[in-house]
Amino acid sequence: MKLLWAQFTGELTKLFARRRTYIGFAAFLATELLILGLLHLPAAQKALERTVENSGYLFHDYYSGLTLAYLMMTNTLFFLGSLYLALVAGDVVAKEVEDGTLRMILSRPVSRVRLILVKYAACAVYTTVMMFYITVTCLAAAIINQGMGSLFVYSPMHGIFSFMGASEALWRFGLAAILLSGLTMTITTMAFCFSCFNMKPAAACVIALTLLFLDLVLQLMPYFSSIHGWLLTYHMGVWNHVFDPHLDPWMFLESLAYLWGVNASFLFVGTLHFYTRDFKA
Amino acid sequence: MLEIRGLAKRFGGRVALQDVSFSVLRGSLFGLLGHNGAGKSTTIGTVLGQIHPDAGQVRVGGHDVFRERAAALSRVGAIFETPSFYGYLSGRRNLEIFTAYSRICPRETLDQVIRRVGLSDRIEDRVDKYSHGMRQRLALAQALLPDPEFLILDEPGDGLDPEGIAEMREMITTLNRQDGMTILLCSHQLDEVRRMCRELAILREGELVFSGDWRELGHLERAVEIRTDRTPESLRLLQDRRQLVLDGGVWLLGPGASLHECARILVEAGHRLEHLAECGNDLEYFYLRQTGARRKTS
Numbered sequence: 001m002k003l004l005w006a007q008f009t010g011e012l013t014k015l016f017a018r019r020r021t022y023i024g025f026a027a028f029l030a031t032e033l034l035i036l037g038l039l040h041l042p043a044a045q046k047a048l049e050r051t052v053e054n055s056g057y058l059f060h061d062y063y064s065g066l067t068l069a070y071l072m073m074t075n076t077l078f079f080l081g082s083l084y085l086a087l088v089a090g091d092v093v094a095k096e097v098e099d100g101t102l103r104m105i106l107s108r109p110v111s112r113v114r115l116i117l118v119k120y121a122a123c124a125v126y127t128t129v130m131m132f133y134i135t136v137t138c139l140a141a142a143i144i145n146q147g148m149g150s151l152f153v154y155s156p157m158h159g160i161f162s163f164m165g166a167s168e169a170l171w172r173f174g175l176a177a178i179l180l181s182g183l184t185m186t187i188t189t190m191a192f193c194f195s196c197f198n199m200k201p202a203a204a205c206v207i208a209l210t211l212l213f214l215d216l217v218l219q220l221m222p223y224f225s226s227i228h229g230w231l232l233t234y235h236m237g238v239w240n241h242v243f244d245p246h247l248d249p250w251m252f253l254e255s256l257a258y259l260w261g262v263n264a265s266f267l268f269v270g271t272l273h274f275y276t277r278d279f280k281a
Numbered sequence: 282m283l284e285i286r287g288l289a290k291r292f293g294g295r296v297a298l299q300d301v302s303f304s305v306l307r308g309s310l311f312g313l314l315g316h317n318g319a320g321k322s323t324t325i326g327t328v329l330g331q332i333h334p335d336a337g338q339v340r341v342g343g344h345d346v347f348r349e350r351a352a353a354l355s356r357v358g359a360i361f362e363t364p365s366f367y368g369y370l371s372g373r374r375n376l377e378i379f380t381a382y383s384r385i386c387p388r389e390t391l392d393q394v395i396r397r398v399g400l401s402d403r404i405e406d407r408v409d410k411y412s413h414g415m416r417q418r419l420a421l422a423q424a425l426l427p428d429p430e431f432l433i434l435d436e437p438g439d440g441l442d443p444e445g446i447a448e449m450r451e452m453i454t455t456l457n458r459q460d461g462m463t464i465l466l467c468s469h470q471l472d473e474v475r476r477m478c479r480e481l482a483i484l485r486e487g488e489l490v491f492s493g494d495w496r497e498l499g500h501l502e503r504a505v506e507i508r509t510d511r512t513p514e515s516l517r518l519l520q521d522r523r524q525l526v527l528d529g530g531v532w533l534l535g536p537g538a539s540l541h542e543c544a545r546i547l548v549e550a551g552h553r554l555e556h557l558a559e560c561g562n563d564l565e566y567f568y569l570r571q572t573g574a575r576r577k578t579s
Contacts, residue, residue, distance in 0.1 A: 006381035013378065017369055100365030104423070107329045107361075107433075108382035109354035115382075278292075279331040281322045281362065281435075 004118070007110070011122035015088070021126070024084025028134055031080055032141050035072045051154055057163060064149020066169045068142035074155065074240065077134060077180070078233070082187045082212055085130065089123045089191035090204035093274065098201065103279050116271045120192060127188045128181040135177035139170075153243040162245045169243075176242040182256050183236045187212060189263040193270030198277060235259050282307040282431050282463040283328065288337035290323055296487045297323040298334070303482045303492040305465055307430075310457040312474040313467040314568055315484035321467050322362075324484065325435055328465070329359060341431060355383070358424030362436040364416050368409030372400060372419050375408055376426060383427035391426065398422045398452075414445045421452065432456060435467045446473065453477060475564035485572045495564065503534040507543070508556035515552050519543055531569065534559070 015021055038044060048067075049059040093116070096102035105115065151169035153162045164172070190211060194204035216233040218224045228234045235255035241248065283305035290298040298320045305311040315321045326332035327339050330346045330353070339346045344353035366375045373391070380386045395404050398418040403411070411419065417437065424432060434453065438446040450473060456462045457477075468474050474481065483491040505525065509515040516532065519525040524538040524546065534540070540557055547554050 002385055003381065006377075006385060010378035010381045013370065013374060014367055017367075017374075019369070100361070100363065101367060103331060103361060104359075104365060104379060105382050106331050107354070107357070107359040108379070108427070109351040109357075110382040111350060276333070278326070278333060280292075280326060 007118045008121055011118050012125060015122050015126055021088055024088065024130060025133060027084065028076065028080060029137055031076050032072050032138055035075060036068060036141055036145055039068055039071060052152055062150055062152035062163065064151065065143035065146040066149055066151040066166060068146055069138040069173070070151065070153055070243065072138045072142060073134060081130065081134065081184060082209060085127055085184060085187045086191040086205045086208045088126055089188040090195045090208060091201045092119050092123055092192060093195040094199060094201040094204050097279065103281070106279055112275045113271060116196065116274050120267060123188050123192055124185060127185050131180040131184060132177045135173055139173060155240050158237060158240040160240055160244055162243055172242050176239050179239045179242060179252060183239055183259060186232055186236065186259045186263055189266045193266040196270035196274040232259065232262060282342060283465065284340040286338045288324070288327060288339065289335045290327065290332060291335055299487045301484070301489045303489060305463060307463050308461055309480055310464045310466060310478050312478035312481035313465060314474060314481055316572060319484040320487040321484055322435065325433055325467060328433065330354065356427060356430040357433065358427055358429035359433040360420045360424045360435060360437050362439050364420030366408040366416065366419060369407060371406060372404040372408055372411070375419065376423055379423045380426045386426055394422050394425050413440045417441060417445070417449065429462060431463045433465045436469065438468065438470055438473060450477065471564045471568055483568060483572060490572065503559065504531050505534055505540065506556060506558050507532065509547060510553040515547055518550055519546060522546055
């Protein structure tokens with residue numbers, strides 16, 4: 001157990017000591033601040049005001065840090081989040097093969113399956129840290145800028161229209177961060193799986209993103225509404241329902257179960273290939 | 282310590298290894314030679330379980346590398362031609378990370394090995410600030426940290442300056458003689474192998490062409506070098522007079538022949554002799570003969 005812990009912390013050190021791991025963190029912060037600035041433009045404020053006041057609520061009460069935080073999260077998370085998760089997870093095995101460090105590790109008595117699982121666990125930590133970071137920075141930036149206030153959520157795509165007070169909203173943001181860590185592991189797992197094949201790190205990232213965006217395109221096309229239940233991005237989007245007036249835990253569990261089934265399949269395929277492949281100089 | 286039996290491997294249509302068998306005895310310093318692409322790295326890859334053979338068996342310390350990986354590699358250390366590290370981490374953290382895949386290593390042991398390879402002053406520096414020689418020392422440290430009984434060295438002196446090569450040689454010899462480590466040394470530097478190894482295996486295009494003690498082959502002491510104003514003609518003349526025989530691209534003194542007699546024949550025939558010498562225990566001759574390469578005997 002002590003040895004496993006040493007291996008796991010070693011993998012975390014490798015992941016978090018690299019500068020490129022932090023590109024995603026820096027990019028997110030910059031994007032959040034940019035969106036925050038743009039939401040202050042008169043045109044954006046007018047549109048938001050119209051939506052809130054048409055529902056019979058006072059715009060002043062709901063044009064708040066919490067509302068802006070939700071808007072920032074929902075608009076940045078999928079595209080930027082998937083990009084940086086895939087970038088880091090696609091690197092984990094393929095970059096080590098490219099650099100030759102994996103060959104040094106594989107001269108040790110560790111089994112390949114164990115090595116892959118330790119690396120995957122490190123990726124899971126990165127995914128969780130990234131999702132909490134996004135949630136916390138969105139909330140912090142928006143609250144500092146606009147004050148706490150109350151939360152207004154309007155998402156036609158997910159059929160959500162809700163208003164809630166600050167304390168209710170804050171724990172829902174917490175729940176969203178936890179849920180997002182589980183849901184976005186699918187992006188990480190896909191990139192990680194491709195990283196186990198004989199390809200460059202960038203290729204692993206691009207293939208994972210291509211599959212993901214194809215999935216999103218299918219979700220956005222109305223002709224495929226009957227197969228939404230099979231699409232990964234559909235299930236990844238259920239975190240928005242954390243802000244529904246009435247929470248449906250079964251919806252979350254169903255999506256998590258589906259996505260973790262997909263994760264297990266990708267992980268199995270990646271591990272199987274890693275187990276059987278040759279590592280040459 | 283190492284037993285390789287009937288090893289075969291193909292990469293696509295290319296044969297990398299074909300029915301390779303040899304053994305390395307416990308406590309020996311064994312050389313593995315061959316041209317580029319002869320199969321040395323593939324052999325080392327299979328010994329470390331990094332390359333799956335199509336046929337054959339590799340046993341380290343009596344354990345099958347593929348079926349009992351943990352037991353087989355628990356006391357094995359390896360250095361590769363170009364040692365790779367995490368450049369953004371310190372030398373110490375690199376050692377800790379690599380060692381964690383073998384065993385938990387106490388800090389004192391780590392410090393002891395760091396001192397032994399002479400890296401104490403720079404061990405907290407980032408590895409991307411290290412010179413090639415320092416990286417080689419760090420590679421040696423990571424290979425020594427599992428407390429190995431068997432050390433695999435793939436071109437350990439590659440890229441080192443003469444001083445570094447001498448230091449590395451001394452270190453290898455010490456590890457073998459004083460610490461009793463079994464060492465498999467894979468190198469292009471024949472002179473280094475000649476100085477250190479008695480036992481060796483030679484690979485040619487994936488096939489084993491020699492395995493054993495190369496110095497026991499007495500006839501090698503009779504390899505000669507000749508240079509005259511018309512060398513090819515001189516060689517033919519000496520061959521006709523049964524003074525020289527051609528063996529695998531190497532000219533050897535024939536039975537009962539001597540350098541003195543060769544010189545007399547050439548001078549009497551009017552050839553201007555520029556150089557005539559016996560090569561003695563020359564691994565280069567031996568190696569070229571085994572690999573079938575031609576060397577100018579001029």
